[in-house]
Amino acid sequence: MIELESVSKIFGSHPAVNRVSLTIPDRAQLALLGPSGSGKTTLLRLIAGLETPDSGKITMDGRIVSSPDCMVPPSERSIGFVFQNGALWPHMTVADNIRFGLSDLPSGEMEQRTRLLMERTGILRLAARYPDEISGGEARRVALARALAPRPKTLLCDEPLTNLDRTLRKDLLRLIIDSVRESGACMVYVTHDEGEADEIGGPLIRFENGTVTGSGI
Amino acid sequence: MMTDRNTTIAIGIVLVLVLVLATAFVIPGQHGGEEKERIVVVYTSVDQVYSEPVFRAFENESGIRVLPAYDVEATKTTGLVNRLIAEKTRPQADVFWSGEFSQTIVLKNENVLAPYRSLSASDIPARFRDAEDTWTGFGGRARIFIVNTDLLSPDRYPDSVYDLLDEQYPGPSIGIAYPIFGTTATHAAALYSYLGKERAHDLFAAASKRNIRVVDGNSVVRDLVADGQMAFGLTDTDDACGAVESGKNVTIIIPDQKEDQMGTLVIPNTVALIRGAPHPAEAKIFMDYLLDRKRESALVDSGWIQIPVRDIPPSPCVNVTGIKTIPLPYEDTFNALQPAQKDLTEIFIR
Amino acid sequence: MDMPEVFRSIHTGHAPETILRLVATGLFFFLLLLPLAGLSCDLIQAILNGSSDIMVPLLLTPRRLGLLGASIGLASAVAGAGIIIGILFMSALTTTRRNLLYGILLLLLALAGIPPYIHALTWSEAFHSAAAVFPGVPSTGWLISFWVELMALLPLSLFLSWIAFASVDTRLTDAGRIVRSDLQVLFSITLPLAAPALGAAFGFVFLICCTDYSVPSLFGADVYALDIFAQFSASNSPSQAFLYALPLLLVTLIVMIACRRGIRTLAQTPDWLPVRHGTPPYYPGWFLALQRGAAAMVIVQIGVLFTGLILAIQGPEALITSILMAQNELMFSLFTALLVIVISVPLAYAAAGELSRPGIRGAAAWTITLIPLAVPAPLIGIGMITAGNLPVLSAVYPGLIMPALVSVVRFAPFAAIVLFIQKRFIDPALFDAAAVFTRNRADTLTRISLPLYAPGLVVSAGILAALTLAELGATLIVSPPGHATITMRIYNYLHYGSSSDVAGLCMMVTVLTLAVSTGTILAIWALSRHFTTGTGKSGT
Structure with a gap:
């Protein structure tokens, strides 16, 4: 289980993530929906350990992995990350x-x-x-x-299907969902597409201006 | 609206660039205001600190502006001479003022120089003048040892170039500049000419074998001896006098002055008129000014030369009264220069 | 009636840029070939005159082979060590705040503008002082030459290493950090991706080191470049010296072409001056110690240089006097550096396209670009005078533009290679998009092309300014009488032994380079902000 407690991240004077608290249960397939620039990617990077929170803390299975004073390296968090456009080496x-x-x-x-x-x-x-x-x-x-x-215990997907055509997106989304189910991992899937978020089938978190603005199934 | 501003800025940038380029093309460096102002272009290997005051004084006296081009030691004296040779078909310089003679003779042989006998030089002995009047020598510097007085007591001072091989001095405590460049090369050429190729080769080869320090110029020899990094070294009087006058614990020894010894090399300044000089009248006025007896005296006072060729008081920095010089015509030294440089390159650059 | 092809293309829109680009590219290669043509004329003349010595330079005697080997060894060691220190230092700066990073980079550029010989002199003094405390510390020899050459070229090595690091897309390293330790990511992802640019950096430093004789000869180490000068001095024949330089030219070409193979395979699309935030990397203790060691070396280098200079300056009055005396040289140096940037950057920008071409055309472009880098500086000057003597070029020689032109020949290749690397980073689709969406060509240039190329242009301008300020060998040969650069003045004082004036002028060069480069960066930043605001769409 991943828990975020009042996590904030500020770039310059702009709060990208603002006092976000969130619980992601094991094996959940959660969709994080929000417009571009709303701070979704930063939230994923905070969970992955690629960013250090300015305040608040993140725990994984009860262990603090991120706080302003303590950071567990990303490679020791048992996560997988699918980046926008692949980011293949x-x-x-x-x-x-x-x-x-x-x-x-x-x-x-x-x-x-x-x-x-x-x-x-x-x-x-x-x-x-x-x-x-x-x-x-x-x-x-x-x-x-x-x-x-x-x-990985957790798969983080950052708009992994951007710039693909509709048919391909549908096929690949199915593949992602099935693969994650099969692996038993939990997934946080970031998108700005309502249709994709619905397709995930799990809890839906609405995110805007760095804060959670609503949730539902 | 914004696009208009962008265009204005872009045009502004382009205008500035065009202006910079135009300045570079339109002001051709030496011909600016030529019609109103008389100028003379002097290429010189004499240090700027010594030659610049001469130029300024000449300008004040004659009203002719001097446009100088200086050489620096770091380019191994390959700078101005090769520039003059390259400019032979379209000369830009009027006068060449050198701190020594061999490069001037190179220019004479390359047909870069024109004859001019200055009236100011009438009291200069004939051996300091080229037979064809393509150059005139004045004010000399001698090749001497600069000795660190903290490291060597007077009874251990060297007194001959053969002391480069004396076992009492560890090789690395002795320094010379690369004998392939500058006045050290000229000195080496004089030794090749006087001693013969074999003996001179043996002298330098043995010195190289002893690991004497071969450094990047006469000024470096001076600095390393003055700093106590070396006990003594071979350099020019102007360099050494600089260290003496700034209070360093050094002294100057003129080598090979005993009766059975060969003497040292005294290297005169030379001045020459460039063939096809753009401003020949001004060039001659400048040469007359430079070769004047008063100028030689002033150059002694400034520290650039120590051994005047005329009967005027020498530099107080070193006693050169009755100095014994290697008995060789300058042409002989020059003729030995190229073979000596080639031989010394094989010995010292490896 | 049908229009001829060229007019039709002008009519349809794109030809003016094409023609302009072709002209600029042609001018770039013309300028680079100009001194070589001059030297070739001299060579042909020497052959026709039946000069008996003309074959001698081509025979590599054991002595010359030894010198060549020593030069290659020294240059490889200096370039290798410089790049390793660069990697360690820059890997420690990955998440440094942008302003601090800018400050460090500008300082490095400013230090690169000080002639290597000055670095060497301050180190010589430091060794001498060390020997007083620890007798037996060597002050000459190959090891010392290596160290001092390394220190003298460290600012440039670090700056070029930064370019290599900046060329790596951070998303790719982030993707690695998810599954492997930061050290493994550095070795498996960052360095392989930076390798082409690091290779080019190695090539640049190798080249500069290989052609420098001043620092090794100060410390009693003989290198091939000194032999070239010895032959030049003995023969007064530029063509012979050119022939003597050929083996060095060949080595340089091999090294640079090997690097070029790497440069051509770059496939990233980063911003060179990105906001690099994120969790700092976690490195093991031994690697942190190495990073700190590298940082300490950088601090020691800067410390030795400035301490040496400050100690040599005898009070503020002496400093002010030396600055006042060198006002004209200062203005001329700045003017020349500005001119070099103004001429080189647009030409290099155009020529970068030619370097991207495949096949023989690309190879020829690379060869012509690389050759001037390995020709000794005075020969470039002599070659330019020989070419400038032609009636058609009599307008440029003698003239204020000539010192700039020799620096263009010597250093514009660096700018072209930097812009070529930059070009590899930019997605061509962006230009296609610009062609479709912008209203006119001026818009495309000011709003799309220049901002995209801005980092490469700034870096090129910086490198050009630093190298031009420190140039001596070629500038001395072609400087119009009555005009001298600040470096010429420094070397003049150096011979006179006026260490106070030398130190004062060096301090001035550092401060000046810092001021000019800061000003340039600020101006470009302000301009880009202006243009960005102009579009009204970007900025978030």
Whole structure:
């Protein structure tokens, strides 16, 4: 379970996230809906540990992971992150991108897991290709496989389907939902698209000007 | 509206750029106001601190403006001479004033110089003048040892260039400038000419083998000896006198002055008229001014030269009365220069 | 009646830019080739005259091979160490506040504008003082030469390393931080992604070190560049010196072309001066110690330089006197630096496109761009005079523009490569969008192209100004009589032994470079703000 207690993050004089309190239960698939610039991405980055809160604290399974005085490194939080536009590493092949988060596994197991994820996300044939040799839709599949590879307890998705056509978005969203269900992880899915948020099927948090403005199912 | 402002700013920027470029093209450096103002262009390897006051005094006296171009030691004296050679087909300079003679002879051989016999130089002995009057020598500097008096007692002062090989001085405690450049090269060439190639080669090869410090110029020799980083070194009188006058614990020894020794090299300043000079009349007026007896005296006073070629009081910084010089015509030293430089490059740059 | 192709394209809209770009590109390569053409004329003349020595420079004797090897070794060590320190120092600054980062970068640029020889002299003094306290501390030799050359080129190495770090998209490192430690991310993601730009930085520093003889010769280490000068001094033949420089040219070309392969593979799209916030990286103790070591070296370098200079300045009156005496040189230096920027930046901007071309055309563009970087400075000056003697070019020589032109030849290639790297970062779709949406070409230039290129333009201008201020060898050869730069004045005082004046002028160069670069940055910032406000859409 992830808990945010009165978390704030200010850039200059602009509060990107303002005293947000939120509880995300285990295995929940939560959609965070809000317009561009509302602070959704900053909230995800705070949960991931990529930003340090100016006030408040974040706990994961009862352990404080983020506060102004104490930060657990992102790599020790058991999270996966799907970035906008994929953010694939251009100097690594598709398979290497996925393998990167599996360094703790023995090599045989690492190969097996990589192959499984590529099969599951339908990118096995792209294994040896570099990111600039694949399409936008394929890149999102790789990003999803990469995020799920280390079996994270929480998957954070930051508008992962931006700039894709409607059919592809629908297919990929289905893939994300099914994959997350299958993995047993909880998911925070950030979007500005009401339709996508509805499709997630879990709790819905409305976010505006850095604060939670409403919630529902 | 905003676009209009943007355009105005863009036009403003372009105008400023055009103005800067136009300034660079329109003011061609040396011809500005030429019709109203008389000018003379002097290329000089003499330090700016010594030559600039001479130029200013000349301007005040003659009303002719001097446009100088200076050389610096750091370019290994490859600067102005090569510039003059490159400009041979379209000369820009009127006068070349050098702190030594070999580069001037290079220019003579490259047909860069024109003959001019200045009346002011009539009291300068003939051996300081080129037979064809392409250059005239005056005011000399000598090659000497600068010695750190804290590190060496008077009984251990060196007195010959052969002391570079004396075992009582550790190699790294002795310094010379690279003998391939500047006055050190000229000195080396004189030794090659006087001693013969073999003996001179052996002298420098042995010095190199002893790991004497070969540094980046005569001024560095002076500084390292004055700082106590070296016991003594070979340099020019003007450099050494600077250190003496600023109160450093150093003294000057003129090498090879005993009866059976060869003497040291005295290097005169030289001044020459450039062939095809754009301002020949002004150039001659300047040369007359520079070669005047009073100027030589003033240059002794300023510290640039220590050994006048005329009968005028020498610099008090070092006693040069009766100084014994290597008995060689300047042309002989010059002729030995290029082979010596090539040989010394093999010895010292490795 | 059908219009000829060229007029039709002018009529349809894009040709004026194309023509302008072609002219600017042509001018860039023309200028770069000009001194080489001059030197080639001299060479041909020497061959026709049957100069017997002309083959000698091409024979690499064991002595010359040894010197070449030593030069390559020294330059590789200096460039390698400089880049490693740069990596450590810049990796510690990843989340530094923007204003502080600007301050550090400007200081580095200002320090890069001080001639390396001055850095060397202050270090020589420091070694001497150290030897007084710790007898036996060596003050000459290869190790000392390496150290001092490293310290002299450290500001430039750090600045170039920053460019390399800034070229890495932070989203990619963030993606790595989720699954691996920050140290692993640094080695597996940041450095491989920065490698091309780091390679280019290595190439630049290697090149500058390889062609410098002044610092090694001050500390008794002989390098190949000094041999070139010895031959030049002995022969007074630019063509022979040029031939002697060929092996160095070849080495430089190999190094730079190897780096260029890396530069061409860049695939990121960052902003060079981004707001870099986020949780600071967590590094293990040993790595933090290395970072602190690097920072300490930077502080020591700055400390030694300024302490040396301040100690040498004998009171404020002496400082004011030396500044007043050098007013004309100061103005001329600033004018020359400004002129170099004004000429180089637009030409380099146009030539950057040519460097992106594939195949033989691109390779030729790279070769021409790189050659002047390895030609000794005085030869560039001599080559420019030879070319300037041609009647068609008599307007430029002699003239105030000539010192600027030699610096353009020597340093505009740096600007072209920087802008080429920048070009690789910019998504071409942005220009396509500009072509579709903006109302006229001036709009596209002022609102889209220039803001997108602004970081690269500022960086280029900064590097050009710093290198031009410190230039001596070529400027001395072509400076119009009656005009001298501040560096020429510094070297003049250096020989005279007036350390107080030298120190005063060096302090002035530092302060001046800081002031000018700060002013430039502020002006560009104000302009970009103005333009951004003008669009009324951006800024959030």
